[in-house]
Amino acid sequence: MSLLELEHVGKCYGPLGEHVVLRDVSLQIEPGEMVAVWGMRRSGRSTLLRVAAGIERPDTGAVRFEQHDLSAREGERLGDGIGYCRRTFAPSEGRRVVDHLLVGLLARGVPLKLAATRAREALERAEIGHCATLRPAELDCAEAVRAAIARALAFAPRLLLIDEPTIGVDLLARDAILRLLLSLSQQGIAVLASTGESPGLSGARALTLSEGELHGRPARDLATVVPLRQSA
């Protein structure tokens, strides 16, 4: 049984649906698996992640997380098994990095003491405990990514979604972030990452998204699907 399953997903934008972003996309992700999708700008990779998170509803097809249909829930499962890493830290959500983790937990009814423990643990797990009391604006790019990961980890997700984890990150800090994502997957958290840089594919089941079509192995245990040549 797959943790996340996208089945023949289609997504269009524009008044007449003329801009096709996802075209018949099928993908299965197993628990503890690291999957990375490479695509050029405007290839649909961010949309793929939002659809996979249940934030956006697909126009066609189905998205299931632990067998539950996400299409009708519009983000309801976020924080409940699915962690979506956002790199923006709205000032209204807190002053210090740790506040940004606390606010989400408190909003979900977690008691303050427990929330503080979970926030601290998540920051440590993302190897950014030393930045807890800094303001988000004081973080460098790599630290901001780790803080975003920590914020998602605070909810103990089984699936972590992250859009472009290494964009803007210094070359020498990049691999440490990829290593963190791989280690999270080895600890049992499935990771779905999008990337515009091929180094982001290291150690992952690598896929590409081109003109809305997903290329590569759609499931861990399946062979690559190579489209058949049209008959003349």
Next chain:
Amino acid sequence: MAEKRPKRNASPMQSAVHWALLGLVIERPSYGYELAQRFEHAYAGMLQLSGISYVYTALDTLQCRRMIEEIPGTRTGRQPKPRYRATTEGVRSYQQRLIVQMREDFRRSRLFARQLAVLAQEPEMALDVIEHYGQECLAEAGDTPLPALRGDCEDAATGLAARLVSEERRLAIESRLPWIDYARREFRALAAGRIQAR
């Protein structure tokens, strides 16, 4: 032991294994068996030795070409293990080889693109090739391990080699994926034109 007779006007050394062994000697003077072990470790998945004895043949060749030399005083004991070090000529030749190899890599890429273009009349067939090329790149990308962090390696040279190899592989793929995307679009446009023309 008699000094190896240098080859005059010898043709350029072609064997990738010979060059790789020379590289290892440049990296650190070693004896034959040690070189075989270092070779297996350093070039796993890239180059293969036909057997350990091949190392001794290669060392002979490298000595004849004056690219390496035996370190005096290392051929001692009941089972002598002569150690070899690179000569200035060997280091210079190795550097030149790297430069030539770079040119060859670019030439191979151009050749592939040119040969693919031959299939302009059969765009669906070209799309098949592109699809397979894409899958190979993805497999290579996924299989490329993250190199060990600085300080995690047994020695600085091994760590540097691992990081450089990993980064080279990853950035080579980085340039190929957009090209594949581009080529796919080109041939899809040709295929669409063909279908319309029917």
